[in-house]
Every structure is written in structure tokens, then in C-alpha cells.
Amino acid sequence: MLQAGLIYEVYGPALVHEQEALMNLADLAIGLYAAESAVYRTYKAILNNGEERESAKIALTRTFLQKTLWETERISRVLLVDLTEGEKREKLMASVIQACSRYQSFSLVYENRKIADRLYDKEQYVC
Amino acid sequence: MERLKDKGASFLFSSLNPEALFTPEDFTEEHQMIGATARRFAEKEVTPVNERIENQEFELIPELMKKAGDLGLLAHSIPEKYGGLGLDKISKGIVGEMIGPTGGYGVAHSNHTCIATLPITYFGTEEQKKKYLPKLASGEWIGAYCLTEPNAGSDALSAQTTAVLNEEGTHYCLNGTKIYITNAVFSDTFIVYAKVDGEHFTAFIVEKDAPGLSLGPEEKKMGIKGSSTRSVVFEDCLVSKENLLGEVGRGHVIALNVLNLGRFNLGSACVGASKFGLKRTMKFVKERRQFGKEIARFPATKQKIAWMAARIYAAESLQYRTAGLIEEALGDLNDANDHRLVGKQMGEFAVECAICKVFSSEVLDYTADEALQLHGGAGFIKEYGAEQMYRDSRINRIFEGTNEINRLLIPTYLFKKAMKGEVDLASKTKEAIARLNGSVPQTEGTFFLKKRQLKQ
Numbered sequence A: 001m002l003q004a005g006l007i008y009e010v011y012g013p014a015l016v017h018e019q020e021a022l023m024n025l026a027d028l029a030i031g032l033y034a035a036e037s038a039v040y041r042t043y044k045a046i047l048n049n050g051e052e053r054e055s056a057k058i059a060l061t062r063t064f065l066q067k068t069l070w071e072t073e074r075i076s077r078v079l080l081v082d083l084t085e086g087e088k089r090e091k092l093m094a095s096v097i098q099a100c101s102r103y104q105s106f107s108l109v110y111e112n113r114k115i116a117d118r119l120y121d122k123e124q125y126v127c
Numbered sequence B: 001m002e003r004l005k006d007k008g009a010s011f012l013f014s015s016l017n018p019e020a021l022f023t024p025e026d027f028t029e030e031h032q033m034i035g036a037t038a039r040r041f042a043e044k045e046v047t048p049v050n051e052r053i054e055n056q057e058f059e060l061i062p063e064l065m066k067k068a069g070d071l072g073l074l075a076h077s078i079p080e081k082y083g084g085l086g087l088d089k090i091s092k093g094i095v096g097e098m099i100g101p102t103g104g105y106g107v108a109h110s111n112h113t114c115i116a117t118l119p120i121t122y123f124g125t126e127e128q129k130k131k132y133l134p135k136l137a138s139g140e141w142i143g144a145y146c147l148t149e150p151n152a153g154s155d156a157l158s159a160q161t162t163a164v165l166n167e168e169g170t171h172y173c174l175n176g177t178k179i180y181i182t183n184a185v186f187s188d189t190f191i192v193y194a195k196v197d198g199e200h201f202t203a204f205i206v207e208k209d210a211p212g213l214s215l216g217p218e219e220k221k222m223g224i225k226g227s228s229t230r231s232v233v234f235e236d237c238l239v240s241k242e243n244l245l246g247e248v249g250r251g252h253v254i255a256l257n258v259l260n261l262g263r264f265n266l267g268s269a270c271v272g273a274s275k276f277g278l279k280r281t282m283k284f285v286k287e288r289r290q291f292g293k294e295i296a297r298f299p300a301t302k303q304k305i306a307w308m309a310a311r312i313y314a315a316e317s318l319q320y321r322t323a324g325l326i327e328e329a330l331g332d333l334n335d336a337n338d339h340r341l342v343g344k345q346m347g348e349f350a351v352e353c354a355i356c357k358v359f360s361s362e363v364l365d366y367t368a369d370e371a372l373q374l375h376g377g378a379g380f381i382k383e384y385g386a387e388q389m390y391r392d393s394r395i396n397r398i399f400e401g402t403n404e405i406n407r408l409l410i411p412t413y414l415f416k417k418a419m420k421g422e423v424d425l426a427s428k429t430k431e432a433i434a435r436l437n438g439s440v441p442q443t444e445g446t447f448f449l450k451k452r453q454l455k456q
């Protein structure tokens, strides 16, 4: 929403001509919808069955979130550079980096191997 | 729009109640049953004749469609009153997914049940529905959807095909050319968009033996070879006045809204194809040995498998979430005659449908690419199948609105809402900044915080 607001603020109704920004914004929205759909699906499954039985869903969700978060941070930073300057840019940039990196501090190397082993076992996509 | 709990694009600015979210874990027995039927059909009837389909033995497609029709796999979205099953949009998504792995056949099938049939289901008159829907539901007739023209692709509403009412006032006379029309060679009905008096964008139902309708030669394509693609030419083609679909000048409501459901369904098909590709790849990497062990055992392989699976999980989750939303918007409108309300409801989740199309088609492209790569040289060789998947996948980013056009639609929709005052962008922006700076307390567990971050 921050990025959407900024674009609106900077360009007003002429924003339809700013396709570079719109494409980036679209990717943020897509990432959000996808991540939210996965997270809430997993959460709902946990509410019903408990974490242990839903460990596959949790692992898949974490792996997806990790990728999406990096992408979100990358796009947000590009947009900030395109849309703001000076002190405002510095402040917002720091906030975005801080906010995103709070959740990038976990390693999934081991978890990803486990995801693959579980799928090999079933010989098809399962969750 | 008080009738809806959820509003279009609301995921951008409000939080979600997990209870209201539809997930594959919520499938009913009926959902499982139609899924099993569709899967069996794809595996037992279509896959065994894949090579003949790839060789463009086009007579096979109508035969297979007839079999699909007998099993109810064309009828899920058509009301019972007109020979259909009247099932929900979840079922539509499930059938779409199961048919997804069947390449060219799948495109023919989905094109028929979605964009070629839905215009009549939702915007037809009683007579039109009675005449066409039972035949389209059973597979006796096959449909095509004719929007694209040589000079009107992404800018579809700039169509140059014209329709003029004859002097007797009985028929419209159509002139123009449509290109890249799926199913053209075996279609009985064509949904055609033309401008009445060169001005008013309007939809028509044209039957294949209408005088003045002819087909161009078969296009030579990169993939989905089993689906026919031809131009459809109208030269003083006479179409009875009764075959006007909807209202004169309101064809765009049909064309664009039907595409919303088409895009959702395309996403479902991509999820099905991705799962199939992953399965085939796992089988391969478990058999193929290099450096003294199965290539499946290499950590780099495992990481690729995990990344494919994680993306598929997200795609599957957002597809069925969207299915739930569309069902909520349209569930009770299967046989509605208030076409304006239908149009409005179909358009409500345009953003979500665009995301289904873009995200799932790109997951499929990613999966197809990695599947081929993990096959090594065999991936490049026809008999292993990865090559066909790779070629077939590519079209999904192009048709039903290119992914660029669909991307542009997403923020534009939000800004339109803001301009209409339906969303208070300024205060939402302030709120986002406050959250970013941590001045809004976050009390949920870490699993949730991750999602929060994305929302900002």
C-alpha cells in the first residue's frame, strides 16, 4: 500500500503512463496474494490438525515465503529509488530493509532437502 | 455490492479471516468425485493417444470431447435446466486442473467450457440457452471464441469487424477477420464480437454453416498442437437477429468478464500441468544415475524439487481461494436474467483472476523449464515428454490477455477504486508507513508477521 500510495502521490491520474512502476506494483500485489493464500491455508490446516501433522505445508510455505520476501524487498527498493528522493527516500529505504530482513534470517537448506525427500517418497506432489 | 462478504482486490488492504478462506482441504465428496472422474479421463482416454493428438489428427478431439461430455466434464458450469450439472466454481477449478496435463487437448477442452460456452450461460436469452447449452454440455457441439483480429490483439475493443442490420431487419451482415481462433476447425458455434454500424461493440452467436463464414488454413504452432488454431473470415456473413448475444453496444461486458473466468481456469490448468511435470521429473531423477548415485540424491536437485513444489503450493492455494471468491460472487446467478448484475459480479474479482493467470502460468513455465533441465539431454528429446511440456507451457503467458496486460490491470483497478472514493489510498498509505516503522503493535506469532510485512 505504501508503494501504491507513493505512485499515486507522485503521478496522480497520469500514473497510467508509468508502466514501469505499475508493473512493479503488480508484482508486489501478486506476491502478496500468493503469500497470503499459502500462509492462511497453512494456518487453517494447523488450526484443524496441529503443526505436527501439517509439517509439509509449513515447510512449503516457508520456502515460498523466503523467495517472495527477497523479491518483495528488491521490488520495493527499486520503486523507492524511482519514486522518492532525499531524506524521505533514506528513511523509507531503511524501514523497508529493516522490515524485510527481520524475516530473512532463517536458513532453509535443510528444510528444502526434507521437502524433496518427502515428495520422492510419494512420487508426486503432496502437501 | 452489499451482497458480497469479500470485495474485489480487498486482499490489498484488509486482513483475511482464515475461516472464510476456501482451501483444497475443504473439498467435499462431490468435489473429490468429479476430480477423480476428470483425472481418470485424462489418464485413460487422452494420454494414451497423445502422439496422435500431437500429429494433429483433429478428428480425435471431438471424439474425446464427446466422451468428456458423457462423463459430465463439459457440463459442470451449465445449469441443470439446460442439460448441465450446475456445479460450483470449485468444481470448475478442479476439472480445469485435472485436464491441465493434457496439452493441446486440454486447451481445446477448457476453451470450449469457458470462453466459448459461458457467454451463452450468463448472457444468453432463454431461447439461446435452450438451443445451445444442452449440445455444448454434452459435447455434441463444440464452441469457439472469436475476439482477436489482425489489428486488435491486446487492444481487443478496437475490433474492425462490422455488423449491419439488413433492410428487412431480420439478419445482421458481418464482415471482418478473426485470427488465432482456438477450436476453429471442429467448432459448431462461434462467439463473435463485431461493431454494429462500425461503432457499437456487440457479441453474436454464429453457427458454422452460416453463409459467408469460412476458415483459414491451420496455423503451424510451437506447442499445443492438438488444439486447432485458424483464422475465421466473415464475408457478408448473415446472422439471424435472434443470435445477437446480450445488448447492442455491450459486447465488452461479455468479452471481458468471460475472460475473467477464463483466466481463473487457465491458472487451474497450469497448476495441474505443473504437478504433472513435477511428478514426471521426480520419476526421472530417481531412475537416472550419475557419479554412482541417483541424481535425485544430489542436494542441488533436491533444492530444485523443493522450489518447484513450494511454488506449486502457492499457486494451488491462490487458485482455490479465488475459486471460493468467484463462487461467492456468482454461485446463485447461474440462471439469472439480470445481465448487468451478472456482469458486475463477474468483474468484481478481476484482479484476483488476473493474478491466477499470471502467477500460475509463470509457475508452470518455471516448472517446465526446471523439469526439462533435470532431464538433461533427455529433456531435449521428444520421447521423454519434457520437451512437449516446455513448448505447450509457453502459450499460457500470451493468450487470454498477455501477462503484461494482466499485470497492468492489477494496480489500475486499485487506482480506479481510489479515484471513485471506494478506497482511501491516503490513509492506507499512512497506515502502511506506521506499520513499517513499528508504531503499530504486532502481536501475532512469527508465521503471521511474515505475511504482514508483505502487505506493507
Ligand SMILES: Cc1cc2nc3c(=O)[nH]c(=O)nc-3n(C[C@H](O)[C@H](O)[C@H](O)COP(=O)(O)OP(=O)(O)OC[C@H]3O[C@@H](n4cnc5c(N)ncnc54)[C@H](O)[C@@H]3O)c2cc1C
Residues within 6 Å of the ligand: A019, B111, B144, B145, B146, B147, B148, B152, B153, B154, B155, B179, B180, B181, B182, B183, B221, B229, B395, B398, B399, B400, B401, B402, B403, B404, B405
Ligand atoms: C495458440 C493461440 C490461440 C489463441 N486462441 C484465441 C482464441 O480462441 N480467441 C481469440 O479471440 N484469440 C485467441 N488468441 C489470440 C491471443 O489472445 C492474442 O494473441 C493475445 O491477446 C495477444 O494479442 P496480439 O497477439 O495481438 O499481441 P499484441 O497485442 O500485439 O502484443 C504484443 C506485445 O506487446 C505487449 N503490449 C500490447 N499492448 C501493450 C500495452 N498497452 N502496454 C504494454 N505492453 C503491451 C504485449 O504484452 C505483447 O508482449 C490465440 C493466440 C494463440 C497464439
